[in-house]
Amino acid sequence: MESILSALSNEIRAEILKMLSMGGSLSFTEIMERLNMAPKSDAGKFGYHLRTLIDSELIASDEATGKYYLTLLGQDVASFIYGVEDAIRRKKGEMQVRTSSLTIEPFDRKKIVQALIREANVPRKLAESISKEAEERLRKVQVKYLTAALIREFVNAILLEKGLEEYRHSLTRLGQPVYDVTSTIQNASYVGYYSPAEVHSLAGDSVYEEYLLLKVLPRTIADAHLSGAIHLNNANYWILRPADVQHDLRPVLSGKLAADPNGSIAPSHHAPKTLKGALYAILNLVKVSTELVSNSQALPFFNIFLAPYSSGMSDDEVKGALRDFVYLLNTIAGCSVPVAVQLETDMPAFLSDAPVGDTEGLKYGDFHDESLRIARLLLEVMGSKDGSGKPFMNPAIFLKIRKKTLVAEEGCSCLEKACEMAGKWGTPYFVNQDLSWQTENVAYNASLSRLDSAWKGSELGTLRTGVLENITINLPRIAYAAKGNDDLLLERLRELMEISKEALTIKRQVIRDRMKDRLLPLFQEEVSGSPYYRVDDSAGVISFVGLPEAVQFHTGLDILDDPLPLNISKKIVESMLEYSKEMPQLRLMPSYVTFEPAAHRLTSLDISSGLANAKVIAPYTEHSVLPLTRPIPLKKRLQVEEQFQSMMVGGHFFNIRLDEPSPTPEIICNQARRIFETANIGLFSFTKDYTYCWGCGEVSAGLNEKCPRCPCSGDRLVKYTRVYGRYKPSRKWSNQEREFATTMQRFML
Ligand SMILES: [Zn+2]
Structure with missing residues (x-):
């Protein structure tokens, strides 16, 4: 002792x-x-x-x-x-507090007073009395491990008891319970999060989602989202980034715009003189923009803007440069946000006489043949395999077909290459540019959003702007409330359109504010008198899920047996389009394309609240007018779909999922031509299922559990198909995506 x-x-x-x-x-x-x-x-x-x-x-x-x-x-x-x-x-009488700045300090009641005034504008007298009460209670319970967070919980409880709920909203902490963080880390690889950075970002996602709903949006909009009447896409990045961007490559290629205007790390380019240099400058732009948008970015007129750089090079040299570009795009530039490359098969009128950079006398129109060569060679690269035999996931190719393309030799060979690629990897998208409603130059993004060039003349409509955000309306919810009454149905739809419009108006202001805050450095850079990203010209998409389910509930009739359900469907979409035209300055556009899977959440909420019958209802239809799981002949689907695509100006997509054995490229090509020539379809694609084996490098047709060539199975096999509009390897599928990918109808051509 x-x-x-x-x-x-x-x-x-x-x-x-x-x-x-x-x-x-x-x-x-x-x-x-x-x-x-x-x-x-x-x-x-x-x-x-x-x-x-x-x-x-x-x-x-x-x-x-x-x-x-x-x-x-x-x-x-x-x-x-x-x-x-x-x-x-x-x-x-001394209490020690562990603060959020990781120090230990003696308890100081004044800090509570300061926080109440600074964070919630509580009047000083009230703040003083609340802080005294908090101190007294804390002393009484003699907490062993006193943290700043715990003091905040005490103060919040006191605010609630006193009926001061609004103050509490401002003072509350955002974040995740300890349990959630632990289970996220432990279960990460089972739910498709394969890197520490992805797991890390989930914590940030939850903070910014809560912040959006608690602080940024009015209660009516937040509640509409939480109750499942609408779905706010990209809630995690809602207050930080616009959804997508359509670039203009010219300011970068002329050396006038540095991709990283903060100048901190990324090198700035002079005006490139070679194809390689031009492609590096574009990569730099893509890399920087990856962190500025939530969904996707697009490179319009890619082959036209590059054409002046490839003159005099051999096919092999051009292909080599494009192959490097594709590799770097998928590695260094990061794949977290997909990139759309739009390939033109004819010279758009507004570019034909436009000067190439500062070079005296050169016009893009002089490089028409060269632009077709670049398109064809890029399609060849994208149709090939990477070093271990897999396809390239980026960029998403959008091949724009004009009438002239189908009769010109080089144009036809581009179409053939794209069909070869479709037969092998299923990845390219086909754009019918010549439908009257497509306007002079339509621009699709990898998120499948769509901008047309009718807006303030051709360039302002599609270049250096994009879609701000996408709000999804739960149509079945409207039908349940309308109880078969058409007027009520359209009235309720209009209410939700109002709410969506309000949300999109707030979003526009939010992005303006972020640009002022210098959080979107590239986008606020001045290019010919306006910021690079033109917020005023950007669009708001109002999308929907569950059109066929809503109409079937409303009419009690099968959508294919009777003309009435189809007419109601049209009425719904028409009234969305009309509503969006009432306020032309807002550039609102209806669409059935969501930017993230929304139907599953909305269906579950309708089932749990007793509105939908769990036995009858699979997840509501998303990305289509007709249910995608139901066997309906291709011809019939085309007939129905083409009545809607022209109205859904914010995004649409006709996906032809191929059954096995899948058709030859020639058959695909004939089908594509038939659609171009006869159908009113703006955007379509052929989706092919295949499985890649990490053991032997074999690519086999279909979604397989075992490799047909070697004994590999399970994790060694990666399945590929299109989920919600985009190709994705099975390791990245969420549960909903897995269900979506495997249950959809497939077609024999
Ligand atoms: Zn194998």
Whole structure:
């Protein structure tokens, strides 16, 4: 006893015991460092203290590691020291607080007062009285581990008790429960998060989603989202980024716009003189923009703007440069946001006489043949395999076909290459540019959003702008409320359109504010008198899910058996289009394309609230007018779909999922031509299922569980198909995406 008490009679020795109780075992030098003792001059003194502790059997050293640790006796004594310290603090009435800036400070009531005034504008007198009450209660409960967060919880509870709910909203903390973080880390790889960065970003997502709903949007909009009447896409990035961007490559290629205007890390380019240089400048633009948008970015007129750089090069040289571009796009530029490359097969009128950079006398129209060559060679690269035999996921190719294309030799060969690529990888998108409603130059993005050039003349409509955001309306919810009454149905639809419009108006202001905050550095850079990203010209998409389910509930009739359901469907979409035209300056556009899977959440909410019958209802139809799981002949689908695509000016997509054995490229090509020539379809694609084997590199047709060539199965096989409009490997599918990918109807051509 005496030796223990004398061991404790020195502050340094007490510190050593506390240190070992917190930090496990530590070496001689580690302890000295933490005590801020000088390694040489203090070594003698320190050694003496250490020996005293060893002699009294409070600490011992591990022979293997040479580190010191607490004996059982030492552990008891260390907690005794803590107890004494607490008792002293209590006697002095002092509480120690662990703050959010990772320090330990004495409790200070004034800080509560300051926070109440600064964060919630609470009147000073009220703030004083709340802080006093909080202090009194905290003292009474004698918390052992007092943190700033805990004090905040106390204060919030007091605010609630006093009926001061609004103040509490401003003071609350956003974030995740400890349990959620733990389970996210443990389950990450099962739900498709394969990197530490993705897991890390989930915490940020939850904070910014909560912030959006609590602080940015009015209660009516937040509640409409939470109750499932609407769905806010990209809630995680809603207040930080626009959804997508359609670039203009000319400012970058002329060396007038630095992709990273903060100039911090990314190198700035002079006006490139070679194809390679031009492609590097574009990569730089893509890389920087990846972090500025939530969904996708597009490179319109890609082959036309590049054509002046490839003159005089051989096919192999051009292909080599394009192949490097595709590799770098998928690695260095990052794939988190997909990139759309739009390939033109004819010279758009507005570019024909437009000058090429600052070069005297050169016009883009002079490079028509060259632009077709680049398109064809890029299609060849994209149709090939990477080093281990897999397809390239980026860029998404949008081949724009004009009438002239189908009769010109080079144009036809582009179409053939794209059909070969479709037969092999299924990835390219086909755009029918010559439908009257497509306007002079339509621009689709990888998110499948669509902008037309009728807006303020051709360039302002599609270049250096994009879609701000997409709000999805739950149509079945409207039908349940209308109880078969057409007027009520359209009235309720209009209410939700109003709410969506309001949300999109707020979004526009939010993005303007972020540009002012210099959070979107490239986008606010001035190009010919306006910011690079033209917020005023950007569009708001109002999309929907569950059209066939809503109409079937409303009419009680099968959508294919009777003309009435189809007419109601048209009425719904028409009234959305009319509503959007009432306020032309807002550039609102209806669409059935969502930017993230929304139907699953909305269906579940309708089922749990008793509105929808769980036995009857699969997830509502998304990305289509007709149910996608139901077997309906291709011809019939085309007939119905073509009545709607022209009205859904914000985005549409006709996806022809091929059944196995899938058709030859020639058959695909004939089908594509038939659609171009006869159908009113703006955007379509052929989706092919295939499975890649990591064991032997074999690509087999269909979605397979076993490799047909080697014994590999399970995780060694990666399945590919289009989910919600985009190709994705199975390792990245969420549960909903897996269901979407495997249950959809497939067609024989
Ligand atoms: Zn294999």
